[in-house]
Amino acid sequence: MKKIKIYAPVDGVVRKLSYGKDAIFSKKILGDGCVIIPTDNKIYAPVTGKIGAMVDTGHAVGFISEDGVEVLVHIGMDTVNYEKDYFHLEKKVGDYVQAGDVIGHFDLKTLIYDERNVKTPVVIPTKKDKIKINLLKEGPIDLETEIMEIVF
Structure with a gap:
């Protein structure tokens, strides 16, 4: 049995996935996980691996x-229709990352000012047999916080 820790990809407050109230995420169509209400604008790698x-x-x-x-x-939520100017990524597909590496940043203040929903789902779309996702923390978190554990 293997266990993998998933770290916070943004600073903020962690809640159960259903808190996001977006049908695609709250009904776990894309996978199980959690939602984070960000308090900072940096995006971090939640695992060691690749993009x-x-x-x-x-x-x-x-x-x-x-x-x-x-x-x-x-x-x-519903960010598929947002303009690219809100998000600035410093990495690209295929890049190797360590958990906690900065991937980029987003314009949190402008998103909030523009009345955009900034709740950030973190989901595990992997379809492995007997995979179990444990939410390890609810409440305030930072990039060093282990938010989920994947057991398979």
Whole structure:
């Protein structure tokens, strides 16, 4: 049995995934996990591994841990329609990252000013047999906080 720790990809407050109230995430269509209400604008790697996917606008980044577990960090709800100017990524697909490495930043103040929903889902879309996702923390967190444990 393996255990993988998932670290906070943004500073903020962690809640259960259902707190996001977005059907795609709260119904776990993209996978199980949690939601973070960010309090800072930096985006960090939640695992050691590589960047497996990135959307053009920069609002979503997929990571693949060294053990093959996928982690999706999706900054905000309904951000697929946001302009690219909100998000600035410093890494690209295929880059190797250590947990805690800065991936980029986003304009948190402007997103809030523009009345955008900044709740940030962190989900595990990996479909491994007998995978279990444990939420380790609810409440205030920072980049060194282990927010989830994946057991398989």
